[in-house]
Amino acid sequence: MPPGLPPAIVEGQPLTALAPMQDVTDLAFMRVVGHYGAPDYFFTEFFRVHAQSRPEKHILRSIDENLTGRPVFAQLIGEDIAHMVRTAEALARHPIAGIDINLGCPAPKIYKKNVGGGLLRDPERVGAILATLRAAVPGLLTVKMRIGFEDTSNLDRIVDLVNEHRIDLLTVHGRTVREMYRSEVHYDQIARAAARARCPVLANGNVTSALRAREIVSQTGSRGVMIGRHAIRNPWIFAQCREAFAGLPPSAVTLGDVRGYVDRLYRETRDPEVPERAHVNKMKKYLNFVGQGVDPRGDFLHDMRRAESEAQLFGICDRHLLADAGLPFSLEPYPGVIARPNCETPSETADGCSLETVSA
Numbered sequence: 301m302p303p304g305l306p307p308a309i310v311e312g313q314p315l316t317a318l319a320p321m322q323d324v325t326d327l328a329f330m331r332v333v334g335h336y337g338a339p340d341y342f343f344t345e346f347f348r349v350h351a352q353s354r355p356e357k358h359i360l361r362s363i364d365e366n367l368t369g370r371p372v373f374a375q376l377i378g379e380d381i382a383h384m385v386r387t388a389e390a391l392a393r394h395p396i397a398g399i400d401i402n403l404g405c406p407a408p409k410i411y412k413k414n415v416g417g418g419l420l421r422d423p424e425r426v427g428a429i430l431a432t433l434r435a436a437v438p439g440l441l442t443v444k445m446r447i448g449f450e451d452t453s454n455l456d457r458i459v460d461l462v463n464e465h466r467i468d469l470l471t472v473h474g475r476t477v478r479e480m481y482r483s484e485v486h487y488d489q490i491a492r493a494a495a496r497a498r499c500p501v502l503a504n505g506n507v508t509s510a511l512r513a514r515e516i517v518s519q520t521g522s523r524g525v526m527i528g529r530h531a532i533r534n535p536w537i538f539a540q541c542r543e544a545f546a547g548l549p550p551s552a553v554t555l556g557d558v559r560g561y562v563d564r565l566y567r568e569t570r571d572p573e574v575p576e577r578a579h580v581n582k583m584k585k586y587l588n589f590v591g592q593g594v595d596p597r598g599d600f601l602h603d604m605r606r607a608e609s610e611a612q613l614f615g616i617c618d619r620h621l622l623a624d625a626g627l628p629f630s631l632e633p634y635p636g637v638i639a640r641p642n643c644e645t646p647s648e649t650a651d652g653c654s655l656e657t658v659s660a
């Protein structure tokens with residue numbers, strides 16, 4: 301492990317991280333994942349930086365009240381360098397593991413302002429941001445990027461900037477901004493970045509299971525994996541990765557275990573000020589992913605989407621998950637069972653990605 305990065309839970313194993321996900325990876329969700337087996341690192345959803353911005357209170361809670369015992373990196377998205385420095389300094393007063401810069405968000409409202417993934421078109425600007433933040437941030441500075449905007453022509457240049465500015469950890473999501481979330485993942489391009497980068501690289505994109513994590517680490521030569529949507533589907537995935545990295549078969553999960561997860565997620569993410577119906581709707585967004593491992597025909601997804609109350613939702617969960625609670629939960633998503641069909645593109649007005657718009 302290079303000096304500086306927090307140690308892995310199991311020394312010498314590839315690293316695991318929970319991907320930052322807007323409106324998902326909040327304090328409650330991190331707590332749920334921590335219960336089933338924390339990743340080595342957490343990342344907050346992005347703090348949006350602009351002239352009037354102040355670090356969002358609900359995101360700060362995921363740092364200040366984190367009891368998982370694992371480090372949390374605070375992610376920033378922005379293009380105004382002075383305000384990014386101001387925000388990084390403000391965040392340094394909280395117990396963060398480091399600052400992570402978002403160079404990947406594909407929401408049009410974001411990239412059109414040359415923020416997030418939009419910055420990949422402008423390596424000079426990326427260089428200026430990294431240079432200034434590197435000088436201003438005394439602790440760890442990390443980057444999360446896609447492999448390009450339209451194509452991968454800037455990939456080497458951006459990785460060279462990562463090297464020049466002594467970035468401590470680089471996460472590479474193996475898609476371009478144009479490819480959004482559902483195209484195939486270009487693991488060869490992650491390998492290209494990992495071979496060029498001097499810092500450890502985390503491979504990201506469709507790491508669907510612990511066994512895939514092990515394959516992707518060896519295929520890309522990266523130092524670990526970052527997992528997003530498949531940790532919503534299967535919060536046991538980080539514990540299973542540690543088993544797989546140790547050469548053991550990943551522990552099985554039953555449908556009964558999944559029923560327990562649904563219950564825990566419901567309770568932990570419940571905000572007493574939010575009406576029951578709205579909370580049920582929020583749960584359905586998580587369950588869209590969970591349903592990919594419940595049955596190969598998508599019957600659970602079909603029924604779950606029709607729930608209108610807590611009682612209906614849990615009735616449906618009981619029917620599908622407890623009728624034969626010992627049946628295995630599939631560790632890979634069932635082929636063709638789609639979390640949210642036809643909803644790939646964030647609207648022109650969405651200022652980020654959310655479960656409303658991103659499928660798997």
Ligand SMILES: Cc1cc2nc3c(=O)[nH]c(=O)nc-3n(C[C@H](O)[C@H](O)[C@H](O)COP(=O)(O)O)c2cc1C
Binds near residue numbers: 324344473507526653
């Ligand atoms: C609902 C949602 C919200 C996301 N929000 C962020 C974010 O705030 N910052 C970021 O860098 N990436 C964000 N992403 C991208 C993920 O971190 C990750 O790169 C992407 O989902 C691919 O990994 P996966 O296939 O493991 O999900 C988001 C993805 C999803 C699905």
